[in-house]
Amino acid sequence: MTHPSMPSQPERRTFFHWLTYLASVAAAALLGVPLVAFLLGALRRKEAEWVRLGPVKDFPQGQTRMVTFDNPLRQPWDGMTAHTGVFVCYLGKDNNQKDQFRVLAVNCAHLGCPVSWFPRSGLFMCPCHGGVYYENGERASGPPPRGLFPCVWRVTEDGKLEVQAPHYPSLQDTLRNPTKV
Amino acid sequence: MKRILEWFDAHLGIREAVLPLLKHPIPKGAAGPMGWWYVFGSASMTMLAVQILTGIALSLVFVPSADNAYESLLYLNFDQPLGWFVRALHYYAGSGMVVMVLLHMAQVFLQGSYKYPRELTWVLGVFLLLCTLGMFFTGQVLRWDPDAYWGVAVGASMTGRVPFLGPYLVHLLLGGPTIGGDTLSRFFDLHVFIIPGALLFFLAVHLWLVLKRGVSEPPVPGQVVDPNTYNAHYEKELQNGVPFLGMPMLRDAIVSALAVIAVVVLAAVIGPKGPSGPPDPTLSGANPRPEWPFLWLFALLSLSPPAAETFIMLIFPVVLIVVLFLVPFVSRRGERAPSRRPVAVLSVLVILTTLGVLTYEGVAAPWSPKMTAWSGDPVPKHLLEKRSPRQMQGAAVLQIKQCRNCHALEGVGGQRGPDLTAVGGHMTRDQLIDQISNGTPGGGNMPAFGKQMTPAEMDALVDFLTTLRGRGQPVASTGTR
Numbered sequence: 001m002t003h004p005s006m007p008s009q010p011e012r013r014t015f016f017h018w019l020t021y022l023a024s025v026a027a028a029a030l031l032g033v034p035l036v037a038f039l040l041g042a043l044r045r046k047e048a049e050w051v052r053l054g055p056v057k058d059f060p061q062g063q064t065r066m067v068t069f070d071n072p073l074r075q076p077w078d079g080m081t082a083h084t085g086v087f088v089c090y091l092g093k094d095n096n097q098k099d100q101f102r103v104l105a106v107n108c109a110h111l112g113c114p115v116s117w118f119p120r121s122g123l124f125m126c127p128c129h130g131g132v133y134y135e136n137g138e139r140a141s142g143p144p145p146r147g148l149f150p151c152v153w154r155v156t157e158d159g160k161l162e163v164q165a166p167h168y169p170s171l172q173d174t175l176r177n178p179t180k181v
Numbered sequence: 182m183k184r185i186l187e188w189f190d191a192h193l194g195i196r197e198a199v200l201p202l203l204k205h206p207i208p209k210g211a212a213g214p215m216g217w218w219y220v221f222g223s224a225s226m227t228m229l230a231v232q233i234l235t236g237i238a239l240s241l242v243f244v245p246s247a248d249n250a251y252e253s254l255l256y257l258n259f260d261q262p263l264g265w266f267v268r269a270l271h272y273y274a275g276s277g278m279v280v281m282v283l284l285h286m287a288q289v290f291l292q293g294s295y296k297y298p299r300e301l302t303w304v305l306g307v308f309l310l311l312c313t314l315g316m317f318f319t320g321q322v323l324r325w326d327p328d329a330y331w332g333v334a335v336g337a338s339m340t341g342r343v344p345f346l347g348p349y350l351v352h353l354l355l356g357g358p359t360i361g362g363d364t365l366s367r368f369f370d371l372h373v374f375i376i377p378g379a380l381l382f383f384l385a386v387h388l389w390l391v392l393k394r395g396v397s398e399p400p401v402p403g404q405v406v407d408p409n410t411y412n413a414h415y416e417k418e419l420q421n422g423v424p425f426l427g428m429p430m431l432r433d434a435i436v437s438a439l440a441v442i443a444v445v446v447l448a449a450v451i452g453p454k455g456p457s458g459p460p461d462p463t464l465s466g467a468n469p470r471p472e473w474p475f476l477w478l479f480a481l482l483s484l485s486p487p488a489a490e491t492f493i494m495l496i497f498p499v500v501l502i503v504v505l506f507l508v509p510f511v512s513r514r515g516e517r518a519p520s521r522r523p524v525a526v527l528s529v530l531v532i533l534t535t536l537g538v539l540t541y542e543g544v545a546a547p548w549s550p551k552m553t554a555w556s557g558d559p560v561p562k563h564l565l566e567k568r569s570p571r572q573m574q575g576a577a578v579l580q581i582k583q584c585r586n587c588h589a590l591e592g593v594g595g596q597r598g599p600d601l602t603a604v605g606g607h608m609t610r611d612q613l614i615d616q617i618s619n620g621t622p623g624g625g626n627m628p629a630f631g632k633q634m635t636p637a638e639m640d641a642l643v644d645f646l647t648t649l650r651g652r653g654q655p656v657a658s659t660g661t662r
Contacts, residue, residue, distance in 0.1 A: 042356045042363065043349055068463045071359055078361035079248025081330065085463040106462075112338035113331055114467050116552055121582040122633045127468045128335070129483050130550045130587065130597045132628045140628030141620055143487045167358035168334070170341025173348035 046073055048152075049165040056099050056159050059090035064117055064135055066106070072165045086151055086163060087117055087124070089135070101161060103151040104137045105169050110144040112170070124148065149175050203430070206422030208398035208415075212429050215399035218292065219429070220436040221285035222391075226384070227437035228278035231444065232316075235271040236373070243323070245369035247362035247460070250325035254456045269448035275317060277444045279474050282313050287529055290508070293517030294397035297408045300509035302394060305387040307505045312380035314474055319372035321472045325365060326456035331469035333360055333368075339494045360462070395419065400517035407514055466552065476543030477536045483548040484539075547596035554585040554594040561591050564602075568648060575645025578638045582630065590649075598627060605647040606654040613643045 049072040059065075066085045074082035091100040104124075106114045113128035123140060124133040131142035138147045152164035152175060169175050190196050211219055242261055244253040257264035286306065289295055295303035318336075322329045333355070340354055341347040356363030398418050423429065458464065471479045478498075485493050512525075519526050551558075560576045568576070579585065579601075587597040594600075608616070617639065618631035634642070647656060 039353075043352050046358060066463070073358050075247070075357070075362040077246050077248050078359075079246075079251075080459060080461040081247045081325075081361045081365075082359075083461050083463045084359075107334065107338075110338070112334035113469060114462065114465075116465055118555075118583050121630070123583065123628060125550055125552065125583065125586060127549060127552050128331075129548055130626070134628070134632075141626055143483075143490065145487065168337055168351065168355060168360060170338055170347060170351050172341060172345075173351065 049073065050154070050162040051165050052156075053086075053088060053161045053163055056090065056155060056161055059088060059101070059161065061090050061092050064089040064102075064119065066117060073167060084166065085114075086166070087148075088161070088163075099155045099159075099161075101153050101155075102136065103153045103163050105149040105151055105166050105175060107149060107169055108144060109139070109146045109148060109171065110142070112168070115148065145171065151175050200426075202392060203426040204424040205392055205395075206419045207396045207425050207429055208418040209421050209423055210399040210418075211396050212423035212427075213399075216429055216432050218288050218399070219396065220433050221281050221288055223433040224437050224440045225278055225281040225285055227440060228274050228281055228444070229380075229384075231274040231441060232271065232278060233377075235267050235274065238267050239271055240373065245323070245365055247325065247365045250323070250365060251456055251459055254324065254326075258453055265453050266448055268453035269451065270444060271320075272454045273444040273447040273451075274441075275320060276473070277440055279313055279317060281440065282310055286310065287533075291519045291522075291525060291529060292397070292400050293406070293512075293515075293519075293522065293525070295509040296406045296515070296517060297411055297509075297513050299390070299394050299397060300513065302387060302390040303509045304506055305383050305390060307502070308383040309380065309387060310505075311502070312376050312383060315376045316372060316380070317472055317474050319368045319376065322365070322368040323372055324455050325460045327458050327460060327462075327464065327467045328455070328469050330360060330460045330462055331467055332471060333364055335469065335471075342491050342494060396425075397517075400519070402516070402518040402521050404517070405515050406517060468549070468552070470546070471543075473540070477539035480539040480543035480546075483546070484542065545596070549595075550586040550597050551595040552586060554589075555580050555583040558585055558590075558593045561593070564590065564649065568645070571641050572645040572648055575641035575643070578634065578642040579645065582634060582638070582642075587627075601646065602649060603651045603654065604649050605656060606650040607657050608646075609657045610643055610647055612657075613646055614639065617642065 051069050051072060053067050053069065064087050067088045068083055068085045070082045071078075071084040085106050087102075087104040087106065089102040091102055094100050108115050108126040108128065108131045110126065110129055110131045113126050115124040115126045115131070115133065117124055122135045124135075124137075126132070126142070126144075129143050131144040132140040133144070133148050134140050136147075137150060139145075149166075149169040151166050154162050156162055164175070166175050167173070239257065242253060242257050242264065244250055254268075257268050259265070289303065289306070318332075322333055337351045337354055337360070341351045343350055352358060354364075354367070355361075356367045395415060398415070470476075481497075482490065482493055516522055560580065565573060565576055584601075585594040587595040589596060589600045589602075591602050592600065604613070616627070618629060620627040620629035630639075650656070
């Protein structure tokens, strides 16, 4: 292929080889990096959002009840999938006269199915594999490896109960982290 | 007309390119009666074709958006002309595809067709099986109802158990911090672009290999596969071979046509599946169940001890898939006839029996409490006859404390705990009080009710339970009484 009178030919060809590799790698990176970054957008941490559940006096002491709201972590097109329920129980005032609540996510700690509250027996029961919890969220029986996930809550100065919008809780990603309150 | 066709063919060269492929010779034995074993692969492809057609049709109406998907499914079911039928057909042809792929796989395994030189064909087949199951799972999610919502939740909870990476993988799976619009878009993407793309690619390579390595001849006992001599032997087989275009193709066509008729009839008679309800996660009464190809896994998880659970969720499926991939490399040579391969036959029988039993258990799901039994399944009348007021009160306690959600009376009620119809015959009063107060020791299957009822309720309940005995059965007693 090389012509004796053109000694520079092979070098030029090598150069073009390398140029092609380099250009291809650059093109792949320019294409790939933004695409991967786009996909990892799902991992973006959203700022903690607080949901107002109502005045403290609306929650009778010692009674667990389900409160529903639209999760502010939603997308505008989530529709009714954004509906979220939590179990709220007012525990009365502590020694410092501060209102105390117990707020639990509905998701079973076993595989995330929605537990139901049975006030007559004071138990939460899961329909999937029969996980059972006591009223305080502690595991009572069945396969769950831990109790129900407690939500982060606060009482505002004007006496309203607020809960931190819950993400989907799982064993290594409970509702306590990452925001400390 | 003929001249027009010939003009096109002269330019396109279709006949030249495709006819040799269709006429590729297959071993004579495979063209005989044994050829009926060779029909499941093409039947799977026919089901795939039905899926592509019905899938394109459905996507014209279905809205893959969390706020409208459910509405568009209802529209398909009730308003769109024949929408109900196309939805049903998509479900039953999908099920048919799983069935055909499994039959195809069992036949190839039993007749040793995966052995040299068709190892890679088997490997591609395993990829195709995984794609098919992946399509089934992602398709279920597009039926945006409570089963879909909670099915994704269960998948996310399993993913969340992956060491270290779990939380990140959950958010990647869901497309964000919660189950919602991004989740549905993701599964739509998987179901419509990513998995079908992979599936068609794997299918192309699979078919290429079928043509290149040829269709295996029906196994003959005593005729062993030896990689050193097999190719020469196969070439000789092909010398008396028969072109695929002809009887063998007709056989494939007949079975494919019957399969299509079967799924069309099923779809027309049974109708579409779901949606079971609006995808509102705050609605009570959710009772999520996986689709039928995954019921065995649901059962396996439910029946395994909690300590082994994470292993079964995360490691076991990987092991299973690796084993499938390794089959043709572990058994690459030797006998192909099932009559000379008792271990292979036994494996298929054991696997099918196991899957069958687990699927049956998955349907019955005795480990799931029956959440409405306490209010919906009353105590049978004759168990209340001639009982004292206090015993009657105990029967009421049995109901209102949700005992029936896990315990049946005469077979009616939850199956998670033992049936209580004759409990008075084998547990004493003290044993009953102990069991109810403390539950199963070590936090097993029964919660402790000690703090969940008053002493009076406990007394009444135990009074009632001791009356539950078979005819003529004495009150249970310990030896010391």
